[in-house]
Amino acid sequence: MATNVSALGAPKSSQKGEPPKRTKNTPVIQTNSRPSGEKGKGIQFMIPPSIIDDFGREAGENFGFTKGSKSQMFLKLFEFYKENKALFKDTMIS
Numbered sequence: 001m002a003t004n005v006s007a008l009g010a011p012k013s014s015q016k017g018e019p020p021k022r023t024k025n026t027p028v029i030q031t032n033s034r035p036s037g038e039k040g041k042g043i044q045f046m047i048p049p050s051i052i053d054d055f056g057r058e059a060g061e062n063f064g065f066t067k068g069s070k071s072q073m074f075l076k077l078f079e080f081y082k083e084n085k086a087l088f089k090d091t092m093i094s
Contacts, residue, residue, distance in 0.1 A: 040071070 059073035081088060
């Protein structure tokens with residue numbers, strides 16, 4: 001049995017409409033909060049998992065739950081230590 005193609009008529013136009021307009025986002029490179037000029041280097045030491053969890057939670061609350069928040073927290077803590085070294089002298093273990 002043959003189909004009469006001429007009886008089908010013209011195809012219906014699409015009801016989908018136009019695609020959404022693109023939004024212009026700020027490039028990630030421009031919002032980079034890392035110190036310029038220095039490439040990061042890994043640091044590794046062992047601490048209990050409970051402290052890691054607490055540190056991660058604090059970092060997220062202070063710097064947002066995004067990639068790099070733990071690094072930012074560590075850098076801020078180290079800067080605080082350097083500025084207040086005299087306070088820590090008596091508490092340091094030799």
